[in-house]
Each structure stands twice: as structure tokens, then as C-alpha cells.
Amino acid sequence: MPSxxxxxxxxxxxxxxxxxxxxxxxTFFPPRQVCNACSGREFETFRMGYGGTVVTHTVIRxxxxxxxxxxxxxxxxxxxxxxxxxxxQIVDVPLEEIRIGMKVKLEFRRMYAEGHDGVIxxxxxxxxxRE
Amino acid sequence: MSVxxxxxxxxxxxxRIKVEEIAxxxxxxAPSYKKGLELLQKSVPALxxxxxxxxxxxxxxxxxxxxxxxxxxxxxxxxxxESHPYAVKPSGTIVAEAIGAVPSCHTxxxxxxxxxxxxxxxxxYGLVKAGLVKYAVGIGGDTSQGxxxxxxxYSAAAGSAAFIMGxxxxxxxxxxxxxxxxxxxxxxxxxxxxQFYPSHGGRFTGEPAYFRTTLGAVNGLLEKANLKPEDFRWxxxxxxxxxxxxxxxxxxxxxxxxYDVGRLVPLLGNTYSGASPLGLTAxxxxxxxxxxxxxxxxxxxxxxxxxxxTVQDRIREVQNLAPKTRWMLEENTIQVxxxxxxxxxxxxxxxxx
Amino acid sequence: MRDxxxxxxxxxxxxxxxxxxxxxxxxxxxxxxxxxxxxxxLEAMYVGSMSPGLFAAQEHIGSLLADYLGQAxxxxxxxxxxxxxxxxxxRMACMDVASGMHDIVLAGxxxxxxxxxxxxxxxxxxxxxxxxxEGTCGVTFPGLYAMMxxxxxxxxxxxxxxxxQVAVKNHANGSLNARAQFPTKITAEQVINSxxxxxxxxxxxxxxxxxxxxxxxxxxxxxxxxxQQPGVKVTGTGHATDTIALxxxxxxxxxxxxxxxxxxxxxxxxxxxxDIDLCEVHDCxxxxxxxxxxxxxxxxxGGGGPAxxxxxxxxxxxxxxxxxxxxxxxxxxxxATGVGxxxxxxxxxxxxxxxxxxxxxxxxxxxxxxxxxxxxVVHILEVM
Numbered sequence: 118m119p120s121x122x123x124x125x126x127x128x129x130x131x132x133x134x135x136x137x138x139x140x141x142x143x144t145f146f147p148p149r150q151v152c153n154a155c156s157g158r159e160f161e162t163f164r165m166g167y168g169g170t171v172v173t174h175t176v177i178r179x180x181x182x183x184x185x186x187x188x189x190x191x192x193x194x195x196x197x198x199x200x201x202x203x204x205x206q207i208v209d210v211p212l213e214e215i216r217i218g219m220k221v222k223l224e225f226r227r228m229y230a231e232g233h234d235g236v237i238x239x240x241x242x243x244x245x246x247r248e
Numbered sequence: 249m250s251v252x253x254x255x256x257x258x259x260x261x262x263x264r265i266k267v268e269e270i271a272x273x274x275x276x277x278a279p280s281y282k283k284g285l286e287l288l289q290k291s292v293p294a295l296x297x298x299x300x301x302x303x304x305x306x307x308x309x310x311x312x313x314x315x316x317x318x319x320x321x322x323x324x325x326x327x328x329x330e331s332h333p334y335a336v337k338p339s340g341t342i343v344a345e346a347i348g349a350v351p352s353c354h355t356x357x358x359x360x361x362x363x364x365x366x367x368x369x370x371x372x373y374g375l376v377k378a379g380l381v382k383y384a385v386g387i388g389g390d391t392s393q394g395x396x397x398x399x400x401x402y403s404a405a406a407g408s409a410a411f412i413m414g415x416x417x418x419x420x421x422x423x424x425x426x427x428x429x430x431x432x433x434x435x436x437x438x439x440x441x442x443q444f445y446p447s448h449g450g451r452f453t454g455e456p457a458y459f460r461t462t463l464g465a466v467n468g469l470l471e472k473a474n475l476k477p478e479d480f481r482w483x484x485x486x487x488x489x490x491x492x493x494x495x496x497x498x499x500x501x502x503x504x505x506x507y508d509v510g511r512l513v514p515l516l517g518n519t520y521s522g523a524s525p526l527g528l529t530a531x532x533x534x535x536x537x538x539x540x541x542x543x544x545x546x547x548x549x550x551x552x553x554x555x556x557x558t559v560q561d562r563i564r565e566v567q568n569l570a571p572k573t574r575w576m577l578e579e580n581t582i583q584v585x586x587x588x589x590x591x592x593x594x595x596x597x598x599x600x601x
Numbered sequence: 602m603r604d605x606x607x608x609x610x611x612x613x614x615x616x617x618x619x620x621x622x623x624x625x626x627x628x629x630x631x632x633x634x635x636x637x638x639x640x641x642x643l644e645a646m647y648v649g650s651m652s653p654g655l656f657a658a659q660e661h662i663g664s665l666l667a668d669y670l671g672q673a674x675x676x677x678x679x680x681x682x683x684x685x686x687x688x689x690x691x692r693m694a695c696m697d698v699a700s701g702m703h704d705i706v707l708a709g710x711x712x713x714x715x716x717x718x719x720x721x722x723x724x725x726x727x728x729x730x731x732x733x734x735e736g737t738c739g740v741t742f743p744g745l746y747a748m749m750x751x752x753x754x755x756x757x758x759x760x761x762x763x764x765x766q767v768a769v770k771n772h773a774n775g776s777l778n779a780r781a782q783f784p785t786k787i788t789a790e791q792v793i794n795s796x797x798x799x800x801x802x803x804x805x806x807x808x809x810x811x812x813x814x815x816x817x818x819x820x821x822x823x824x825x826x827x828x829q830q831p832g833v834k835v836t837g838t839g840h841a842t843d844t845i846a847l848x849x850x851x852x853x854x855x856x857x858x859x860x861x862x863x864x865x866x867x868x869x870x871x872x873x874x875x876d877i878d879l880c881e882v883h884d885c886x887x888x889x890x891x892x893x894x895x896x897x898x899x900x901x902x903g904g905g906g907p908a909x910x911x912x913x914x915x916x917x918x919x920x921x922x923x924x925x926x927x928x929x930x931x932x933x934x935x936x937a938t939g940v941g942x943x944x945x946x947x948x949x950x951x952x953x954x955x956x957x958x959x960x961x962x963x964x965x966x967x968x969x970x971x972x973x974x975x976x977x978v979v980h981i982l983e984v985m
Contacts, residue, residue: 126733131346146954147734153844162347173749173853176800177739181727182720184934186591186598187295192740194748194848202848205738208294209262209582217755225304225346226296230739234456237333238737239342242296247580 120236135162144200149153169195171219174214183229206242220246251377257309258491259302260531260576263292265589273586275396280314283431286490290326290405290517292589293391297328302408304346309570310410319348323381328364328521331391363547365521370553372413373424383414390520395445395477405517409503422557426467429431431551458549465544465552473556477501481539484510484527486546488518502551530573535559602699604822606832609638610944615813615932617781623713624669627814631670634816639829644703647693648675649686649710650936651892654754655725656721657713682777683729688939688978695835704839708892709816710937722810729972731846745792745847745973747782747799750888752853765792766909767887768805775926777957782932813934815941837981839865843973859896870981880961883970884927924957939969950984961970
């Protein structure tokens, strides 16, 4: 029954809610209870924007069972313009075109489904920023 | 007090498949499809795209154009689709949660074949007009499936359009001046519970269904509004293929110049509940203040919703704030072959399925 | 605190052990260690195991293994820190003996990984990542290390060929180890042309899925004379943690937990990297060995690739790394790996390593790592 596990994280997975330490201004995604830089315990919540930059990346060719049938797919670490870093898939781009430093934008996507009769987990994946 | 659109947005999957690519798999004659249906390609959602994901992106674009309204002021959100990801569990709750409209928000999922999107717009408009809510969102989106090899496979496509209705004159982009709905029980296209692909009545979907219903709504609205086709700068009709909207426009007295901008289907395919709403977004992307727009949807089963809009001054400020529909349609695309399309549309049965 | 020494080691050949269960492979290795020490009674035991629940549908293995080893009712503790579980179990045993609580303590490790499918094993291993914020997007462990490799290659110019050289070296070492899962030499060309797993890592850059167990006996150093084997003293231990989500680290090209655990162990032992005669490091992927040799100070940051290419870390080089064959060739039964590393160093310091013996080895080091570097355990061992 993982639906409660995903449900309680909807503010983060659906709306990209992050937090900023009131003491030292360090940003966290997901929010934390204790700042790992200054040990502060007071935070303000804010919604991240969708823009970011690829810090590193790879192509998953042998996925775990939950992602069978989807490989190959790219994943990367994205440094969000608003501070925190996150790991997510990089989609809608030829795999060989992904580069460190590439500008991306997060889009709302299906992350995975719990089998054929379980809950669908939604979240954000990165697409190349095109104007 | 005028009520109308204060924010609009669209979102399309990036992948496209050409008619030739589908036809060669089934030994069909591509030129006859291209000519007969006026279809060149269609959009293909990826494995991780569905009606909900496309709609969240469309609403976010609409919010961007709505100029900083607080999502908490959205009192109602309706999403029309024939491809809701869940049979039981609303799509609207996910979209509302993703944009931050929860919890004070009335939400429902609509289904009426290809007219569910305009239904959502109709009800959203009506609630604001009644003074029950400050803002209401109407969304039409689909990731429709056609059975492999069936004529529908060449057109069943994906996309979503969202409209925020409100009565704030400072935010008004296009007023809704008149509405009309036409509906009879006409079974031209359906999908029974537990069936993966829809069924249709072949040529019965044309004359007694699409054309009779659409013209009924067009004539009903023109009469109700006391307007003539030449009073409109733009017109958009439901577009299951390229030919139907052109023909129904001509029958109703509209010209190609009026309907061409909103007729996305040759390059997009039929986005079902998203079809005429997406056409409307493409028109709003280029419309000028004062332009009058005619819109008529069609949903099998069968019915049409028709609207008259008048474009307001603020449109100029917002057209470039979010991706334009024609740009998404024509520029930001990836062509796929049938194999990847079959994988993306889960037409390949994997282990454990 | 009392000084601590290892006086018994035991380990069967690792690999796909279809005919034996988790408890059987553990008891076999534990008995070998007890026989090596010449004892049949323990006072306490610590067993490293990452996920017997997911791999073998069995939790509560501290008691289970103590019972099947004929040692119940002694206190038996399962220790978990993902792939560093074995190294941490050894550290717990050393701390137990050093504290004076017990005199004869077994430190073991075990993992039975082949009873489930490859996809299920990939999932089980991925639970050592931040499942909610890394795992839900489909990233695997090879994927996480591949992302470190991409960052390392971008920053330092580390090459695909250098990565392959780690696997070539470790398989050459493993070919001299009868207990290795894959005791076969391979070429860089084979590595580079092997099946792609997570770009730039191919299957021969990855440690295998392995069944295996390992055990050592730890006693107070001043009791060593009571036993039949020469004692090997544990002079340094270090243990450090880091964010388990790779993306939460400021620098993706340095494994800080290894660096910090190494600094603790060097300080405690009063040694520097130049004093180390051989080191077993956690080469779960080829890039990991390169980054750990940098973190432990055997070369400059960014120097790990050139060092392996120059042969500095080969048998006969300046600092032989993974003389056992490493996780790459010897196998990686995750919970047992850290104890297996200790066994290699103890045998080297005893002069019992045969064809792969490092000449005059006096000081050896082990580095065992959990996840993508969320934990590291380092030990320094010396001849007495």
C-alpha cells in the first residue's frame, strides 16, 4: 500500500514545494526539519520555479523491474534555478544530445504506476528548454 | 458584468507520427488518407504523458497568462476527457493539487466523447456567471487511442487546452457573449466499459451525427446571438479530421480565412476533448482586440456546445507569455517511427501484462 | 580502550551458490574462521547484511545465524549500512572487544542475492539510494555511479579507457584468487565492448550479483599468543556518513565519506597514505575505485584514472589496490564484502596470499562503502 507514501509528498512532487532555512538561507528539496549547514530548525516554504541546469547525467539501459519496457531513458541531476538539486529523468530529447550545463525545464509527468491496478505516481521530469 | 476567459494555455506532446508511417504497417494507401481525411501526421504522447500531465501543463500556461491570480481563488476546476487515466478516481483532483487550487475548489471530471472539454468550459463559465466562484477552470484534454489498423488510428492524438473563466475586467482576455448547446441521443461512436479501443458507426458518424449536430448548434447560436457568419473574424469547429470542419464551415457560411488558423488537425490529429479548445488557443494566440470568435465543439453520442467570444485589449500583453499553440504544433516536435509509437502507446504487450 | 587483533579468518568461494541457503553459506565461512583461530565458542557476534528480507525473505538473522552456528544464546547483532554492512560489522566487533565487553567476537557478513531475478535484485540494491527522491525516477545504482563518472570525466578528463583499466587490473588480480567469483583475465577492449548498463558504464565495469559470506574472529591484542595463527592488529578505524541522495552533495566528484573515514583511520593509526602497503577498496563500479583511491590520498584528486593506467595500483605498483580481485572479480555479496576485504588484508599481512602476495606487506587498509557514498568504513591493519 504505497499510496499513503506518495500522497504525503504531493506538495513536493506536484507543486515543487521546497524550504529555505531562516538562519542561513540554504534551500532544501524536499524540505527538512533540521538544516544540515547551520542546524537551524526554522524554515519558510516556497514553490520552486521550473527552470534548472543539468549537473550530470546518464542513460539507464538496464532498469529495475518497475521501469521494464521504458529503457533506455536518461536521468540526470538538475540544479534548480531556485537552489536545490534533484534527480529526475530527462525526456523528449535525443539521448546523445544531453550535456552537462544544458538548460532544462521541469514538466509534470507520470513517474511510474504501481502495476496495472495500483496508483499512478506523478511528478516532474526535465525537458530541454526551448524558446 | 461580463464573464469570460482571463487565462488560456495549451500543451501538446512533442512526438509526431506521419500518416505514411502508419499506412505502411497496415498496407494502407497513405495518399488516400492524406487527401480523404486531410491528415498529414498526429501527435503521440510518451509513456509518461496522459490527460492529467498534459492538462497540468496547459493550466500552468493559462495561469501564466492570467497575470498572477492566486490559485487558491480558483473555486471550480473541470476537466473533460475520454481518456481519464483512472476509471474510478478523478483527474481533476490531481490537476487542482498540482496547481495549488486545493482544498476550496469544486472539481469534476466530464466525459462526452469529444465535447467533454467544451462542457468543462461551459460549466466553468456558468458558475462564474452565477457568481458562485471567483475563477473557474475548464480543461479539454485527451490521449486517445485508435485500434491498430483502424481508420481512427491515423487521427487519434493527444493534447490539452485550459481556460480560466473570470469576471475581473482588468484581466479579461475574451468575453463570452453567448452560448448554445444542441444535443440528441445519437450513437455514432462509443467505447464500452473495459474495452481498450472505441468502436464507431463508420459513415453514420458523418451526416446524421457530426454534421446535423454541429449545424444545429451553429444555427441555434447564430439565431440566439442575432449574428451572421460574416460578423466573426475567426471560427473553430470540432475537427476529427481535416475535411469535416472545412465542410461544416462552408455549409454554415464560414470561410477558410475564418477557420484556417484554428484548424490544427492536419498536423495534430484529433485531440478529441482538446480539439476545438486547442483550436481556440491557436486563434487567441494571434487575435486582435475586438475580434469576434465563433466556436463549436462536437461530441459523439451526440452534442455540440457553441460559444461567441469577443477579444479584449489585454490579449496583446499575454500572447507571448507562454508557448504558442502553433509553435508547439509546428516547431517543437520529434518524429517517431511506428515501432516507437507502438511502444509509447503501450500497443506492445510486455511481460506480466 | 584495548588494542584489538584478528586471529581467525574464513571465507568460501563466492559466486552463484544454487545448492546452499543463506544460513548454510554463513555457517560454513564462520566455521572456517573459528577453525582458523582454533576456537569453538564465541562470546558475541556481529553480522553485516544489507537486505536479507528483500534478497532472501528472511529478517532477524542475527539470532538465526547464532543459533545455526551453535552459539545461541550469545548476543548476536545484524549490522546494516547497505554495501558497507560488512565493514561496519567488523568495526562494531572491534569496538565491542576494545571496550572490554567481550573477548572473543565474530564479525561476519552474508548476502544471498541469486534467489531473486536480476530485476528484483536491481530494485533491492536501489533501496540503498534515497528511494523517494532518487529511486522513483528510475535511477539505478549503476546509474548513480555513472553520473559520478560523467561528472568526474568532465572535471578531470578521466577517460573511458582508464575506467576499463580498473576492471582489467582487478580481474588480473582475481585470476590469482581461487575464491573469486570470476577469476578470469579480461581486456580493456572487452570491457568497452561489453553490454551497456548506464552510460558510460558497461557490464564489465560493474561488480556482479553474488552469493557469499565471510567471517573473522576479533580478540584483545594481548590475547593473540593464545591462538594458533599470527595476530594482525587493527590500528585504525574510521566511519563517516554523507547524504544518501547523490544530488544533495556539493561536489559529485569526491566521495567525502571515504575521505573522512580515511582521515579518522590514518589519524588513529598514526599513518599516512605513503605508509600503506596495500589497500582493498570498494570497487562496486570501476569509477568507484578511481574516486576512492583519490579520497584515501593515494593520488591527487583527479589522479585516480592516470594512476591505474600507469600501473601504480597494480600488484607490484606503488600501492597495490584490490589484490583480491576486488568486488569486480571476487564478487560482491553486499553484506559480506567488507569482511572479505579484511580477510584479504589479514592474509596478505600473514604472508599467506600465494601468487598475489605483496612483498613485505606490513600495513594494509580496507575501505567499504554504502550506497553512492552515503557511508564509508575504513580500517588499517598491521602485522604484530
